[in-house]
Amino acid sequence: MAPRRAPPRSSGSSTSPSTAAAATSSPTTAGPGPTSCCAPTPSCPTWWPTSTRSTRTECCTATGTASTCSQPWPLRADHWKPPGRSRRRPATVVRVEPTAPEHPPLPEPPVLHAGGGVLLRRHRPEDADAIFEQCSDTDMQRWTSVPVPYERHHVQGFLDKVDAGWADGSMASCAVELDGRFAGTVDLRLGEARWAEIGFGLHPAARGRGVMTRAARTLLAWGFDELGLVGVHWRAVVGNHASRSVAEKCGFRVEGEVRGLLVARGHRDDGWIGSLLASELR
Numbered sequence: 485m486a487p488r489r490a491p492p493r494s495s496g497s498s499t500s501p502s503t504a505a506a507a508t509s510s511p512t513t514a515g516p517g518p519t520s521c522c523a524p525t526p527s528c529p530t531w532w533p534t535s536t537r538s539t540r541t542e543c544c545t546a547t548g549t550a551s552t553c554s555q556p557w558p559l560r561a562d563h564w565k566p567p568g569r570s571r572r573r574p575a576t577v578v579r580v581e582p583t584a585p586e587h588p589p590l591p592e593p594p595v596l597h598a599g600g601g602v603l604l605r606r607h608r609p610e611d612a613d614a615i616f617e618q619c620s621d622t623d624m625q626r627w628t629s630v631p632v633p634y635e636r637h638h639v640q641g642f643l644d645k646v647d648a649g650w651a652d653g654s655m656a657s658c659a660v661e662l663d664g665r666f667a668g669t670v671d672l673r674l675g676e677a678r679w680a681e682i683g684f685g686l687h688p689a690a691r692g693r694g695v696m697t698r699a700a701r702t703l704l705a706w707g708f709d710e711l712g713l714v715g716v717h718w719r720a721v722v723g724n725h726a727s728r729s730v731a732e733k734c735g736f737r738v739e740g741e742v743r744g745l746l747v748a749r750g751h752r753d754d755g756w757i758g759s760l761l762a763s764e765l766r
């Protein structure tokens with residue numbers, strides 16, 4: 485490694501920090517700033533912190549004196565804090581109270597025919613058994629953030645959340661019916677500036693027949709037309725090809741894979757993310 489060139493001299497009258505005591509004889513040519521005499525080399529016999537507060541180390545070979553030191557450099561005055569004295573001004577603390585985003589009111593939950601025997605409607609208490617079966621399924625537990633183990637009381641928590649979403653305008657959630665039977669849920673979680681995120685899951689008995697593609701397409705059309713949405717995001721754990729296929733068939737552009745994108749039950753998974761503008765819905 486080439487010897488480091490002496491940087492411009494710093495001004496100031498502080499003494500060198502104690503961690504650099506073995507090499508702190510400031511050369512007379514180094515000016516009044518805090519300097520030390522050292523030079524990193526490939527065969528470094530000594531490592532020392534670059535400042536009293538830093539954990540970064542640099543190699544210092546020199547134990548030079550004013551007369552022998554050829555490589556003086558200033559100690560990092562911006563890093564260095566003399567013991568017992570703060571060089572920083574006290575920070576001004578600005579307290580920002582978290583506020584829940586305001587949502588425009590939602591219309592009444594719609595009844596939407598999606599074709600092929602698929603209907604979207606409001607959830608009902610009678611859906612509870614099928615919701616419990618759906619959420620106890622291994623794919624639901626693998627790919628979504630449902631509680632594991634899924635217990636009966638979680639169903640009521642879910643239905644309450646759905647009602648709260650319609651009431652406060654934060655989520656438009658619909659039950660999916662196939663041939664008159666509860667088959668799953670699709671929802672739009674409404675964000676700021678007229679964007680939303682779609683979420684969905686089906687009872688295992690209804691999968692693999694294009695049911696969710698019909699349901700998602702129908703709710704997305706309603707969201708663009710009735711709520712005036714500008715765009716919708718879709719996210720899924722990497723590897724959830726069934727979800728991705730539904731999103732792509734609706735016209736989502738899958739734009740990337742993001743590390744640690746999705747949080748479920750206290751851990752993070754890498755995720756796919758995509759977006760859909762109103763004009764792109766298929």
Ligand SMILES: CC(C)(COP(=O)(O)OP(=O)(O)OC[C@H]1O[C@@H](n2cnc3c(N)ncnc32)[C@H](O)[C@@H]1OP(=O)(O)O)[C@@H](O)C(=O)NCCC(=O)NCCS
Nearest residue numbers: 623624627684685686691692693694695696720726727729
């Ligand atoms: C994702 C899900 C809603 C898809 O609904 P669906 O109505 O079965 O979707 P489709 O019938 O349109 O099938 C989608 C595609 O996935 C395929 N697929 C279905 N189940 C699959 C599975 N278990 N593994 C791999 N692919 C599967 C289908 O063959 C189809 O492929 P194609 O589009 O190339 O024909 C449903 O599989 C589900 O509820 N999964 C568990 C919950 C979940 O993952 N939710 C999404 C979280 S982001």
